[in-house]
Amino acid sequence: MNRRVLAALGSAALALSMAACSGDGAGSGGNDSDTPADLTIGVSMPTQTSERWIADGNSVKEKLEAKGYQVDLQYAGDDIPTQSQQVDQMITRGADVLIIAAIDGTALSGQLQAAADADIPVIAYDRLIRDSPNVDFYVSFDNYKVGVAQATALLVGLGVQTKDGAKGEAKGPFNIELFAGSLDDNNAHFFFDGAMDTLKPFIDDGTLKVTSGQTKIEQVAILRWQQEAAQKRMEDLLTSSYNSGTKVDGVLSPYDGLSRGIITALQNAGYKGADFPVVTGQDAEIASVKLIDDGVQSSTIFKDTRLLAEQAVIAGEAFLTDKAPEANDTETYNNGVKVVPSYLLPVQTVYKDDIKPVLIDSGYFTAEEVAAGQAG
Numbered sequence: 351m352n353r354r355v356l357a358a359l360g361s362a363a364l365a366l367s368m369a370a371c372s373g374d375g376a377g378s379g380g381n382d383s384d385t386p387a388d389l390t391i392g393v394s395m396p397t398q399t400s401e402r403w404i405a406d407g408n409s410v411k412e413k414l415e416a417k418g419y420q421v422d423l424q425y426a427g428d429d430i431p432t433q434s435q436q437v438d439q440m441i442t443r444g445a446d447v448l449i450i451a452a453i454d455g456t457a458l459s460g461q462l463q464a465a466a467d468a469d470i471p472v473i474a475y476d477r478l479i480r481d482s483p484n485v486d487f488y489v490s491f492d493n494y495k496v497g498v499a500q501a502t503a504l505l506v507g508l509g510v511q512t513k514d515g516a517k518g519e520a521k522g523p524f525n526i527e528l529f530a531g532s533l534d535d536n537n538a539h540f541f542f543d544g545a546m547d548t549l550k551p552f553i554d555d556g557t558l559k560v561t562s563g564q565t566k567i568e569q570v571a572i573l574r575w576q577q578e579a580a581q582k583r584m585e586d587l588l589t590s591s592y593n594s595g596t597k598v599d600g601v602l603s604p605y606d607g608l609s610r611g612i613i614t615a616l617q618n619a620g621y622k623g624a625d626f627p628v629v630t631g632q633d634a635e636i637a638s639v640k641l642i643d644d645g646v647q648s649s650t651i652f653k654d655t656r657l658l659a660e661q662a663v664i665a666g667e668a669f670l671t672d673k674a675p676e677a678n679d680t681e682t683y684n685n686g687v688k689v690v691p692s693y694l695l696p697v698q699t700v701y702k703d704d705i706k707p708v709l710i711d712s713g714y715f716t717a718e719e720v721a722a723g724q725a726g
């Protein structure tokens with residue numbers, strides 16, 4: 351156990367026994383700053399440009415503070431040196447546990463070594479930290495299944511498959527394009543693998559045609575998941591591969607921000623109405639939920655960040671009380687050095703009809719927020 355945690359727990363126990371001996375009320379016998387409630391959890395989030403990370407940061411902070419912990423929450427503006435520096439500072443300021451959603455999954459080995467040297471447990475939040483033995487736990491969603499769900503939503507949107515997995519009426523051939531996330535994010539590979547395993551049989555039998563021929567993750571990845579870069583790539587694809595009357599029928603997009611860039615490029619090229627291509631997504635960002643409600647974007651994958659934050663807090667508390675957090679997967683996430691014990695949450699596909707039952711009735715968004723396309 352972390353030395354500071356032991357000391358804090360020890361003093362708290364001493365304070366309690368002193369209070370018991372003297373008959374004083376709780377808290378009157380010791381120094382408040384020595385109680386476990388004064389432990390600090392450092393929370394390092396990648397960026398505030400995507401609303402999901404703001405929601406994640408806020409949820410983790412609120413849940414930890416509700417339990418009385420101190421929280422040092424930092425956002426790194428998608429800049430790797432900034433994140434390294436922020437984690438370094440959390441360590442020097444005496445964090446007792448670190449919860450980190452990495453920008454580049456391979457860039458934090460030095461910081462994690464410093465954390466291990468100071469006996470600070472590290473929880474990788476949603477994105478696995480790679481190439482380090484010092485990742486103690488991983489909380490995330492089933493990322494392979496996210497990719498399967500995205501590809502399935504593309505097939506359903508095109509009518510090749512029905513929502514219950516049966517063969518659909520549509521035969522194709524359909525022209526599609528593929529997008530992937532940032533190559534330095536471990537999740538991007540899981541999403542793409544899940545999607546490609548699902549789409550491959552349909553590409554092989556000619557139902558789907560990737561008109562550009564770009565089917566390798568290196569060809570379709572978007573660095574730092576940037577919306578503008580996705581828009582630019584879609585514009586380039588339209589110019590290079592759709593200049594002779596061929597129409598795009600569908601786009602596999604792994605994240606709502608990329609989907610919005612792709613949609614803008616398609617709209618600027620004149621796509622509209624019933625002929626608008628099927629575009630997938632992820633994260634149920636409010637602007638995209640509105641686009642789904644308006645019939646522009648076809649689907650998104652909802653990952654309830656409230657549940658993920660809860661798991662991070664449960665894991666953090668387990669470390670603070672010297673228990674191993676409960677894992678439900680001890681096989682899938684090899685970070686290059688070891689298999690990191692993980693807690694994976696399920697995901698849900700959201701089409702227009704699912705907005706009310708899944709997002710509004712669960713309190714994730716209000717009907718007004720969906721109508722406005724803006725949270726808060």
Ligand code: BGC
Nearest residue numbers: 400477535537575605632633
């Ligand atoms: C997350 C996704 C998110 C993406 C871009 C990934 O690591 O798992 O939910 O869409 O990063 O922020």
